[in-house]
Amino acid sequence: MAKKEVRTCFNCSEHMPPETEHFIIDGDPYCKGCVEVREYTACQYYLAGDFMGDSENDDRVDHIQDYDDEYEES
Ligand SMILES: [Zn+2]
Structure with missing residues (x-):
């Protein structure tokens, strides 16, 4: 087995x-x-009207919802 x-x-x-x-x-x-999830309001930064970035640019963490989880056990 x-x-x-x-x-x-x-x-x-x-x-x-x-x-x-x-x-x-x-x-x-x-x-x-x-994992504790703390909700917050993201900020977006504009310089002279042009979008420069936001405060949510951390891509270390993926939050996978149960309906999106495609993991399979063998
Ligand atoms: Zn755990």
Whole structure:
């Protein structure tokens, strides 16, 4: 019988089956219980009317909703 690989939280080792809301931080999966989500209002910066950037330019974290999770266990 093949070894069963299951996805677990990198922080607390909780099993995260397919279709589970979770986070990917620096390439490692984390469960919903370990990651605190703080909502905030992003700022956008304009210089003389031209958009220069915003405060949401951190792409280290992916927030995957359960309905977007396409992970499959073998
Ligand atoms: Zn966890």
